[in-house]
Ligand SMILES: CC(=O)N[C@H]1[C@@H](OP(=O)(O)OP(=O)(O)OC[C@H]2O[C@@H](n3ccc(=O)[nH]c3=O)[C@H](O)[C@@H]2O)O[C@H](CO)[C@@H](O)[C@@H]1O
């Protein structure tokens with residue numbers, strides 16, 4: 001199994017080009033099967049989850065071509081299978097996003113309950129309930145969701161009990177081809193929902209209000225082809241900014257979008273960073289040692305749960321005590337025991353990690369438990385004295401394109417080994 005070996009202590013300096021957003025690319029790839037003409041998608045990050053998504057599409061009988069590392073041409077004219085098997089979807093949460101498009105386009109879907117990061121129970125009841133409200137017959141048997149609809153799905157008014165990102169996306173995708181108008185209330189406002197809506201509108205969908213808590217979709221009979229470029233990854237951007245701050249560096253993230261990172265930049269500034277930005281770049285200049293910050297995760301536009309592990313690593317070496325409260329997922333502190341192995345002084349009290357910053361972390365052997373936990377361990381390794389070996393990096397490869405190459409270019413000493 002591959003690992004990352006990091007020798008810490010070097011400040012990150014220079015420029016890093018941010019990849020396309022995983023959490024936008026995955027729904028967009030799934031949504032491509034709603035169209036009946038060719039769809040070209042650019043700025044797709046080269047990630048394990050993308051490979052899994054392309055395999056999933058191939059399994060459904062959809063032809064596609066990889067035009068370059070980050071560009072795919074999908075030919076969704078043909079769709080011959082309606083089963084998303086356990087073997088394919090067990091590693092990836094986003095595989096649930098095939099349910100809505102498959103049902104809308106094929107009128108029948110059998111989708112294994114999804115895997116993905118083990119950060120909590122992660123039920124999909126809201127996806128199922130919403131599709132039922134649109135007229136689907138759904139049962140869950142032997143780990144599979146079986147969904148069927150006789151005719152087209154029907155527009156409905158759906159009030160989401162909880163704000164769910166993929167839940168909103170699944171219903172929004174299904175509604176594009178439904179008969180009549182669908183209104184999703186208490187919708188997720190995450191930028192990835194907006195990117196998906198923009199993509200679907202490029203193909204002829206009629207979606208309004210994405211980015212607010214009420215999304216209205218006027219169903220159309222079919223979607224045509226189109227060409228779209230995925231938005232930049234705000235979480236990858238935030239991760240590099242935290243790494244720059246933690247190592248006392250000076251890093252400019254290019255090809256990004258600062259407007260998606262207000263809550264994160266606010267906390268970085270509170271921690272003492274000097275931040276400057278343009279339309280598509282953010283520069284962070286670090287002070288000698290960061291100040292601790294208090295963070296509460298919540299749905300967008302508040303502080304993202306996908307950035308909390310990285311801020312735990314930052315607080316671990318800050319000058320004082322800070323805390324991180326997780327309100328979205330019930331089991332998202334698995335990085336804490338690993339950071340403790342590196343000398344971090346962190347106590348868990350319920351859903352809050354209280355970090356008393358230490359002057360130095362020590363290199364150690366640590367293990368990734370999920371995607372963002374992995375990012376926090378890499379950040380800690382970059383700061384720590386001596387060598388850190390990060391094991392089980394298949395988690396990090398789900399969400400960061402060639403992280404070791406990007407960090408090496410910024411001056412880090414980091415190597416992938418078998
Ligand atoms: C592929 C993708 O885009 N993943 C992101 C997406 O995950 P994902 O879409 O799975 O997360 P949700 O927004 O759905 O989850 C939010 C909360 O709602 C609960 N819930 C969700 C659905 C449901 O049917 N029932 C229910 O109770 C979840 O358990 C969780 O407590 O948003 C999360 C929250 O920003 C991010 O951490 C993930 O990176």
Ligand SMILES: C=C(OP(=O)(O)O)C(=O)O
Nearest residue numbers: 093094116117306371372
């Ligand atoms: C939790 C995440 O991913 P997923 O939902 O794909 O497991 C993430 O991107 O941090």
